[in-house]
Amino acid sequence: MANSPTGESVISRVVRLMSAFDRDLPTMTLSGLARRAGLPLTTAHRLVDDLVLHGLIERLPDGNLRSGMRMWELAARGSRALNLREVALPYMDDVQAAVHQHTTLAVLDHGTVLYVERLSSPDSSLRAAHIAQRMPIHASSSGLVLLAYSAPAVQAEVLSGRLEQVTRETITDPPLIRKHLAEIRQRGFVAIPGIGVTEWTGIAVPVFGPDGTVAAALNAIVPRGEAAVPLTVPALLTAAHGIARALKASAPEPRRF
Numbered sequence: 001m002a003n004s005p006t007g008e009s010v011i012s013r014v015v016r017l018m019s020a021f022d023r024d025l026p027t028m029t030l031s032g033l034a035r036r037a038g039l040p041l042t043t044a045h046r047l048v049d050d051l052v053l054h055g056l057i058e059r060l061p062d063g064n065l066r067s068g069m070r071m072w073e074l075a076a077r078g079s080r081a082l083n084l085r086e087v088a089l090p091y092m093d094d095v096q097a098a099v100h101q102h103t104t105l106a107v108l109d110h111g112t113v114l115y116v117e118r119l120s121s122p123d124s125s126l127r128a129a130h131i132a133q134r135m136p137i138h139a140s141s142s143g144l145v146l147l148a149y150s151a152p153a154v155q156a157e158v159l160s161g162r163l164e165q166v167t168r169e170t171i172t173d174p175p176l177i178r179k180h181l182a183e184i185r186q187r188g189f190v191a192i193p194g195i196g197v198t199e200w201t202g203i204a205v206p207v208f209g210p211d212g213t214v215a216a217a218l219n220a221i222v223p224r225g226e227a228a229v230p231l232t233v234p235a236l237l238t239a240a241h242g243i244a245r246a247l248k249a250s251a252p253e254p255r256r257f
Contacts, residue, residue, distance in 0.1 A: 010047070013039060017047060018056070018067065023130055027066040081107065081116040084216055087246045088207070091239035092119050095220055098235040099228070100124070102221040105207075106142040108150065109134075111158070113143040116216075138177055139166040141190050141202030142217035147177075148184035149206050149214035155181065169194035189233050193224040200224055205236045208244045210251040218243065 020028070020036040028036065034044035048065065051057040055070030088105050096103045096119040105117040112134040137143035137158050147155055155178075163172040171177050171192075184190045193201040201224045209215035218240045222228040 013037075013043065014047060014051065017044065017051065018071065021067045023133070027060065027064045029064055033065055081114075083250065084247070085117045087250060088117060088216070088218070088243045089119075091242045091246075092117065092218070095119075095218070095232075095235050095239045096121070099220045099222060099232055101223070104142065104219045104221065106140075106146070106217045106219065107215070108137070108143075108146045108154075111137070111161070113137055113140050113146065113217075115142075135196055136164050136166060138163050138172065138195075139170045140196045140219075141192060141204035142219045144177075144180060144190050144192070145184060145204040145206050145217040145219075146214055148181040148190070149208075166196055167194055167198050169198070171195060188237065191229045191233075198224075201228070203229055203232050203236060205233070205240045207240045207247075210248040215247065216243075 016037040016039060017033060020033055025036075030045060030048060031041060033048070034041045037044060039047075048057055051068075052059050052065075055068045056074075057071075058066050058068040060066065084107070085105065092103045092105060100121045101124045102121070103119045104115050106113050106115045108114070113136070115131055115133050115135075118131050135143060137147050147158060159174040159177060163174070163177075164170070165172055169192075171180065180190065180192070189203065189205045191201055191203040196202065200221050202219050202221055204217045204219040206214045207216040207218050218236055220228075220232050220236055222232065
């Protein structure tokens, strides 16, 4: 791919454009998109025209732009998240029936926690993670569970980086985080209130893939202060074991040549 005068590839600039759209700002003008992506207007104009042509960006009747359905289609093809969501949803329904708040499914991706599914009660007053939202690994129960069962090299990389203080209760001390990771491996779950959002407690358990490595974190979000942990953990563990069995059953047979 041809590079810009700054040495940035076309793909890098396209990623910056597509990443500018989010839940809080799903549509914007061309100039707003260029500004948010940090690109010159002429560069953004040229790239957007190509992206509109291929359906990756849609141009609305008022001239504003938004991410196109073609983008969703391409992302869904062969996505490990899509298969994981389809397998997990029936089991997440069981958890949600027990907690009546929020149930989420998350994976590790590029050094953050990425939420790939969420079930919510319309009566819940809690603000919960949205699908496709990201959180720092150390500032979420899902992230701590995923980190606890990750390879030592992954743990070392995360804990040697910048650990943002998301709330007053976010744990940013690496030795203390390592202590929590050891406790998670011993107990099989984590429930630390307020580390990502002050108002709630995330109760998370690991979901293991067919190869025995951690594939996802299953998490129930409940108001802090409630005695929900002893009742919620068994439901989460039962669902996580069910998802793991279903993932193993749906795994493709090894190809022989």
